[in-house]
Amino acid sequence: MRTTILLVTTLVTTLQATAAEPVCERHSGARPPLVVELYTSEGCSSCPPADRWLSTLKGRDDLLPLAFHVGYWNRLGWVDRFATRETTDRQYQLARAMGAPNVYTPQVVAQGHDWRSWPALPDRPAPAPMTLSLRRDGSQVTADVGLAMTQLNRRWIGYWAVVEDGHRSRVTAGENWGETLGHDHVVRLYQPVSAWQGARRWTLDLPPADPAHPRRVVFVVADAVSQRPVQALGLGC
Numbered sequence: 001m002r003t004t005i006l007l008v009t010t011l012v013t014t015l016q017a018t019a020a021e022p023v024c025e026r027h028s029g030a031r032p033p034l035v036v037e038l039y040t041s042e043g044c045s046s047c048p049p050a051d052r053w054l055s056t057l058k059g060r061d062d063l064l065p066l067a068f069h070v071g072y073w074n075r076l077g078w079v080d081r082f083a084t085r086e087t088t089d090r091q092y093q094l095a096r097a098m099g100a101p102n103v104y105t106p107q108v109v110a111q112g113h114d115w116r117s118w119p120a121l122p123d124r125p126a127p128a129p130m131t132l133s134l135r136r137d138g139s140q141v142t143a144d145v146g147l148a149m150t151q152l153n154r155r156w157i158g159y160w161a162v163v164e165d166g167h168r169s170r171v172t173a174g175e176n177w178g179e180t181l182g183h184d185h186v187v188r189l190y191q192p193v194s195a196w197q198g199a200r201r202w203t204l205d206l207p208p209a210d211p212a213h214p215r216r217v218v219f220v221v222a223d224a225v226s227q228r229p230v231q232a233l234g235l236g237c
């Protein structure tokens with residue numbers, strides 16, 4: 001009897017753990033979303049209007065907004081808690097790819113182009129040269145990139161991003177002293193993947209979630225030469 005009770009308890013515990021780890025997936029459509037990257041900082045007085053604008057780009061399948069916080073304005077007295085070396089380095093990497101002499105905030109990069117005409121945005125990109133699917137199983141997400149035979153010799157690069165909404169910061173120093181700033185689409189984890197050719201599968205182990213801040217997992221594929229996105233997908237479950 002003791003063995004039977006132990007087996008039943010183990011089975012119930014296993015089923016409860018499985019129920020707590022959702023499985024969901026999403027597949028790309030014929031045309032990819034427009035990838036809109038905002039480079040911003042809580043230490044930049046001209047950034048809050050751009051942050052507020054990016055927050056309006058919710059619930060749209062034709063757009064994939066991402067807020068990359070950078071750290072080079074931390075020297076002004078306020079340390080942006082969302083800025084990391086990785087997100088800051090990404091802006092410098094894009095500047096080199098675009099041949100830009102410097103970086104600035106707020107900067108909007110739309111589909112790999114420095115886009116100074118926001119809040120207007122360019123048209124949605126043409127159909128992508130590959131398919132993309134995302135599947136979450138518990139704390140692991142898998143990205144599957146499928147390619148047509150004609151695309152197998154091209155080289156691609158990509159990155160993961162874990163994005164959160166609903167953040168607020170009360171700023172007590174620097175250019176935005178006394179302001180309460182709201183942030184959505186905040187990139188909390190940015191992880192590039194190595195360049196590759198052909199079809200490929202990538203996996204990401206998710207960090208623990210904060211229930212107060214809804215999050216999405218994003219995978220972006222870009223051309224290895226121009227570094228411009230050609231396919232992207234977000235998973236919100």
